[in-house]
Amino acid sequence: MRALLLRDLRLAMRAGGGFGLGLAFFLIVTVLVTFGVGPESALLARIAPGILWIGALLACLLSLDRIFALDWEDGSLDLIATSPLPMEAVASVKALAHWITTGLPLVIAAPFFGLLLSLPGPGYGWLTLSLVLGTPALSVIGTFGGALTVGIKRGGLLLSLLVLPLYVPTLIFGAEVARRGAEGLAVATPALMLAGITFGSIALLPFASAMVLRVNLR
Numbered sequence: 500m501r502a503l504l505l506r507d508l509r510l511a512m513r514a515g516g517g518f519g520l521g522l523a524f525f526l527i528v529t530v531l532v533t534f535g536v537g538p539e540s541a542l543l544a545r546i547a548p549g550i551l552w553i554g555a556l557l558a559c560l561l562s563l564d565r566i567f568a569l570d571w572e573d574g575s576l577d578l579i580a581t582s583p584l585p586m587e588a589v590a591s592v593k594a595l596a597h598w599i600t601t602g603l604p605l606v607i608a609a610p611f612f613g614l615l616l617s618l619p620g621p622g623y624g625w626l627t628l629s630l631v632l633g634t635p636a637l638s639v640i641g642t643f644g645g646a647l648t649v650g651i652k653r654g655g656l657l658l659s660l661l662v663l664p665l666y667v668p669t670l671i672f673g674a675e676v677a678r679r680g681a682e683g684l685a686v687a688t689p690a691l692m693l694a695g696i697t698f699g700s701i702a703l704l705p706f707a708s709a710m711v712l713r714v715n716l717r
Contacts, residue, residue, distance in 0.1 A: 500584065500592055507596035510569055521558040521601045522608055528554035529612045540617040547616035548626060548677035554612070555605045555630060556666055559637045562601055563662065564655040566593050566645035567712070576649070580716050586709035594635075594642040594705070602634035618681060625680020629693060633673035636697040639704050640665045646708040649715050669696055 532550050536542055570576035579589055609630055610623045618626065644662035651657060675689040 500588055503579070503584070503589065503592050504596055507593060508600060510565075512600070520561055522604050524561055525554045525558045525605055525608060525612060528557060529615050533615050543617040544619050544681070547613060547618040548622065548681060549674045550616060551609055551613060551618070551626060552629070552633075552670055552674040552677065555602075555609065555634065556637060556670055558605055559597075559601055559634065559641060560659055560662065562597065563641040563645050564648070564658050566597055566642055567649040568645070571649050576712075577716060580712070586712050587705045590642055590646065590705040590708035590712070591701075593645075594639045594701075597641060598635055598638040602630075602638055606630040606634060621683055622677055622681025625686060626677040628680075628690070629673045629676035632676070632690065632693045632697055633669045636669045636693075636700045637666060639697075639700040640669075643704045643708045643711070646711040646715070649712065669693065672696065 529550065532546075532554075533543065536546070567576060570579065580586060606627060609626055610618075613623055613626060641662055644658050644665070647661060648658045672689045672693040676686050676693060679686045679689065
């Protein structure tokens, strides 16, 4: 599993799906919103949690089509499927590699981008916590979507259409945690819901991804 994880990290960096791409897109979304809304600090502070979460979600979409596509194209996926490593573990490792190369940089950079949107002081910690809780679910759900569309030529658009509806609950509760934290309100309920979505996705979706991969590889 460790060798597969290191291989996926190297492939992600070489294919342009590493740290820089997601961060650059996240920054562009933040800057464009700032320009579009204008310099009104009160308005920016009110919409900052939602905008930052939308930016992080869209940045995660950029590299989803590469999770299994590269292995499919060079035949590595067939070799991995015949290895002693269970396909459930393969799907989990793929999701972890995606989170390390995409989700983790977004978690680290989000507080800095919050400065551009005048995010209130108490909101920075809660924004980071919400992304820590929620971005693993984005990667696991995206891995499931990648398994569904593997082998489909130009399946990136189809993948986005399949995955975006599944991202909605994570977006709602993640943005709500950040918003309530910024306003000094209780965050326990949305935080628990967000954590439940993430842990549920981690527990169930690798099995669904493995089942779909076995069907596609027949």
